[in-house]
């Protein structure tokens with residue numbers, strides 16, 4: 001599979017900012033935002049989750065394009081489109097590629113302003129999404145030493161599980177990451193920092209790359225070496241050679257021993 005046969009549907013939660021000044025220019029005001037008593041954030045102490053989501057998703061978008069993948073945004077710059085519409089869009093893009101995944105970017109909020117940290121969600125049960133979540137999770141943990149990682153290892157992997165519509169009603173492995181609590185001042189300071197956003201986006205992108213490279217998400221099982229080479233290394237030509245009794249196929253270490261014994265005998 002070539003990189004452009006791998007498709008990432010990219011989602012950034014909620015809406016953006018309409019032109020003008022004032023918190024009410026934020027499409028989902030007064031929800032999905034928080035006013036801090038100190039700091040500027042997106043203006044006068046306001047932190048708008050949808051604006052943060054778009055900024056982080058945009059870094060990720062560019063990294064994924066650099067890898068040569070197909071990337072389709074299922075969100076709009078300003079409008080907070082319905083989850084139904086986003087799911088429909090993602091599912092309509094599925095036919096564009098041999099294999100596809102969905103990543104939804106969010107920021108977190110809590111009643112308690114003390115809550116902070118990172119978490120990633122998949123739908124309940126063991127699916128291909130869990131593998132993707134584990135890839136991304138491990139990379140984010142590496143990229144953010146000392147931060148709070150709200151993993152749930154009760155079922156053996158680090159993701160948390162919830163039936164969020166965007167990961168439940170989309171027909172591809174899907175994860176939703178919550179990249180810090182914008183209701184926590186320390187987290188909000190991290191989240192507004194462009195370099196921090198870049199490193200979190202890079203962690204997501206690197207692991208999408210790993211998912212692609214392992215090609216585990218497309219469920220391909222090669223029946224023999226030739227089939228695998230043809231699928232994953234299209235630049236290498238697999239050729240059929242007429243068989244002779246003396247031909248020996250070497251697949252396992254044991255075969256190699258037999259071949260060596262024959263050659264030296």
Ligand SMILES: [Zn+2]
Nearest residue numbers: 013049106107
């Ligand atoms: Zn959100």
